[in-house]
Amino acid sequence: MPAIQLGSESEYVRISLRNPHPTEGWCQASVEIVVPCFSGRVEPWLEAGDIERFEAELKQLYQSLKGEARLQPREEQFTLLVQAQAAGHITVSGVAWSEATFGNKLAFAIELDQSYLPSTLSQLAVATSAK
Template identity: 70%
Template structure:
């Protein structure tokens, strides 16, 4: 299992890839969201290409301290939009649905410092590498 976390130990979005991409490039994930006064989880399906694209875009955001990275799976049950702002501030906005774009919907936002991205990028590299 690979774990990818954006944020601190108390406020985060954590993606746990439960199995290798063995179902035609798809992987079941568990997404935990912990924010002030809220915590929850969903279990979307992600494709290997989703993680690889997000990793490449997030690497650019980290290196240039500008731009954005998006995790936009085909089913859109869980999406992330990471944007770099002035002074190394990072804003993460996202949407989580209880089902693939149906059921209960959570829109969330998390602010962090760009220093948190280093660990996330290392985790993404491990998740994207062949096993």
């Protein structure tokens, strides 16, 4: 099961793809969010193109240290925004819903530096090549 992690060992968002070979263009994920004082897990469905777009945008962000990368599936049960800030700082933020845009909601933000992105990009490359 390919996994994609943004963050450190103590603060992170980890996306594990349950079926790396998409079923009719969709794959189920298990998303674990761990931030100070809170943690949660949701199991959204993602379209294969969502991950591919996110990988391309994150690669561009890392190369230029400008802009943003979004993972925003159609159902929006889980959304992720990675933004480049001044001096190589990276903000990872998002929202996770217990159901697709209703029920309990966890909004989160993690501060990183660009040195965390190469391993995430490698994990994304493995995930997108597994299809």
